[in-house]
Amino acid sequence: MPRIVVDVMPKPEILDPQGKAIAGALNRLGQTGFSEVRQGKRFELTVDGEVTAEILEQARHAATTLLSNPVIEDVTRVEVIVEATIGAGE
Template sequence: MPTIVVEVMPKAELLDPQGKAVAGALARLGSSTFSSVRIGKRFELTFDGPVDDAVLAEVKDIAETLLSNAVIEDVVGIHADAL
């Protein structure tokens, strides 16, 4: 069964307090490699049947209306994945 992966991230112009907290923790652990961290969400939707353009269009609509908050988040990726 194919899995469709939807990735959602905070809008670039908004602060990401979770990412900032992780970046601070990395610095406290001695890692100076990372200048910033942004934290998003990943949804895995298992689908019965072939994934075609109609299915991807339906998932796009679901991602934009249910899985993300359009005011503060962007859907940055939708793709079929073989997990």
């Protein structure tokens, strides 16, 4: 079954304390190659049947009205993911 993936991130001007905590932990673990971490949210919406333009529009609407807080977050991706069947191509 296809899925629609929605990624939501804090707006750039919004402080991200979880991201800062993760960045600090990475540094303490010796992972010093990262200058900043921003933590967001990922939603996976499973679709029964085919993903039509109408279904995709419903996902976009849900992303901006329910899955994100438009005051402090941006929807960065709404994308259809179709997974290959295991063993395909063998």
